[in-house]
Amino acid sequence: MCFNLYQLFITLPPYTVTYTDTMAISFAGWITHWIIYFRFFLANRATVKQIENNTRKTFESENSPQVLPSNITSNPKLSIKREILESQQRWELFHVKPKTGKETKKVVVYWHGGAFIKGVSSSLSAEKVSLTTQTSPKHWDAVARVVTESNCPVVVPIYTLAPLSTSREWDVVALDLITKLSKDARYADYQIVMMGDSAGGWMTMRLLQSMCEISCGEKQDRQEEVDQALMRMGTGIMISPFINSEVTDELIEASKSVSRPYESRSDH
Numbered sequence: 001m002c003f004n005l006y007q008l009f010i011t012l013p014p015y016t017v018t019y020t021d022t023m024a025i026s027f028a029g030w031i032t033h034w035i036i037y038f039r040f041f042l043a044n045r046a047t048v049k050q051i052e053n054n055t056r057k058t059f060e061s062e063n064s065p066q067v068l069p070s071n072i073t074s075n076p077k078l079s080i081k082r083e084i085l086e087s088q089q090r091w092e093l094f095h096v097k098p099k100t101g102k103e104t105k106k107v108v109v110y111w112h113g114g115a116f117i118k119g120v121s122s123s124l125s126a127e128k129v130s131l132t133t134q135t136s137p138k139h140w141d142a143v144a145r146v147v148t149e150s151n152c153p154v155v156v157p158i159y160t161l162a163p164l165s166t167s168r169e170w171d172v173v174a175l176d177l178i179t180k181l182s183k184d185a186r187y188a189d190y191q192i193v194m195m196g197d198s199a200g201g202w203m204t205m206r207l208l209q210s211m212c213e214i215s216c217g218e219k220q221d222r223q224e225e226v227d228q229a230l231m232r233m234g235t236g237i238m239i240s241p242f243i244n245s246e247v248t249d250e251l252i253e254a255s256k257s258v259s260r261p262y263e264s265r266s267d268h
Contacts, residue, residue: 066082066092068080068094068140072141072143075148076099077098077100077144077148078097078098078147078148079097079098080094080095081095082094082095085157085173087177088176089160089173091160092158093157093177095153095154095155096144096147097154098147098151102151103151103152104150104152105191106190106191106234107152107154107155107181107187107190107191107193108146108152108193109157109178109181109192109194110156110195111157111194111195111199111201111203112196112199112200113197113201113240113242114199114200115199115242116161116162117163119161142197152193153187153190155181157174160173170203171210175207175226178207178229179229182229183228190232191233191234192234193234194207195238196238196239196241197238197239197240197241198240198242199242200239201240202241204236204237204241208236215227
């Protein structure tokens with residue numbers, strides 16, 4: 001029996017089991033092989049859906065709800081309201097408004113950057129934020145400056161990150177957000193300005209392009225709603241946008257040959 005078990009572990013799956021000239025694998029050994037195969041191999045194989053669900057649960061437990069930096073929540077010039085957008089996905093929305101002064105008749109939708117895989121920063125200080133899991137607190141600093149210096153309210157969507165979301169899923173929820181915002185009584189006569197940095201710049205461009213395609217009839221999707229939202233759209237602001245997914249450009253290649261003195265200095 002010991003030899004049979006050894007033979008089982010060195011052979012391929014049951015349907016390819018062969019016999020040796022010296023000793024044949026017994027029927028009992030063949031059954032044992034099947035038991036081992038089903039018990040330890042098939043039972044431990046997770047499907048793609050199971051892996052995705054486990055990853056989603058981990059993401060939700062670690063990243064939701066969003067915690068704002070203390071310097072933002074304690075800022076006496078800011079009024080912050082958290083809401084939930086229920087759509088194909090569940091997003092947090094933060095409405096950041098000036099507490100004093102008359103609001104400019106514009107509302108900014110700010111899509112944060114982070115290479116599609118990193119969210120806006122938590123309340124941890126910059127020294128304690130892990131570079132592998134958090135982005136710079138300057139995202140929220142930028143939001144605060146827009147609000148306080150221009151008196152424009154800013155809506156910050158905390159969108160679902162990759163790999164838990166695809167661009168198609170993002171399209172649906174982002175379109176829901178903009179169409180609902182265009183009907184929001186709080187911003188009834190406000191112009192909607194979309195702004196984003198890096199990956200957020202790509203989102204700004206993609207959403208505007210998608211809305212234009214719908215309005216022109218290239219896409220059959222809620223045309224009337226989109227037309228109404230487009231009438232309210234203002235300038236799109238893209239800060240260092242990530243718009244080339246192939247990351248190929250003549251300037252990138254040219255930059256590789258540029259001398260960088262600071263990289264060769266021995267005192268740095």
